[in-house]
Amino acid sequence: MDWRWRRLPNLSVLLLAVLGLAYAGLHPRLEPDFVPVLLTLLAGLPLLALRVCGAGDVKLCAALALWLPGRMGAFLFGMAAAGLLLALLMLLMRRRTLPYGCAMLVPAAWLLGQTNF
Numbered sequence: 001m002d003w004r005w006r007r008l009p010n011l012s013v014l015l016l017a018v019l020g021l022a023y024a025g026l027h028p029r030l031e032p033d034f035v036p037v038l039l040t041l042l043a044g045l046p047l048l049a050l051r052v053c054g055a056g057d058v059k060l061c062a063a064l065a066l067w068l069p070g071r072m073g074a075f076l077f078g079m080a081a082a083g084l085l086l087a088l089l090m091l092l093m094r095r096r097t098l099p100y101g102c103a104m105l106v107p108a109a110w111l112l113g114q115t116n117f
Helices: 010-026 035-049 055-067 072-092 100-113
Strands: none
Touching: 010 055, 035 055, 055 072, 055 100, 072 100
16 A cells, blocks of 8 residues: 555554564564564654654554564665665656655565574
């Protein structure tokens, strides 16, 4: 939904967070880590106040943190790289807003695919 309408529905993000908790809770070698989730939410507050990003972006990033315990550094690096490519694409397309949810899902999917616990 983010690419076309620039919206991330709360229900979708909530479902992703609940599934992330279940994934981490049921996996034999993982346990949910709430510190990155809280740090993501806290870091997102000033960005929201400055209108750098939307609340959906912050909530999605926090929900994805539940899926990637111990891999937030790689996720943030991948998100920055994907965001740069997305920004260049948006410049070429002459668009003013970035669907940053797309830039978050690419590295998250790649890291989940590379997970060897």
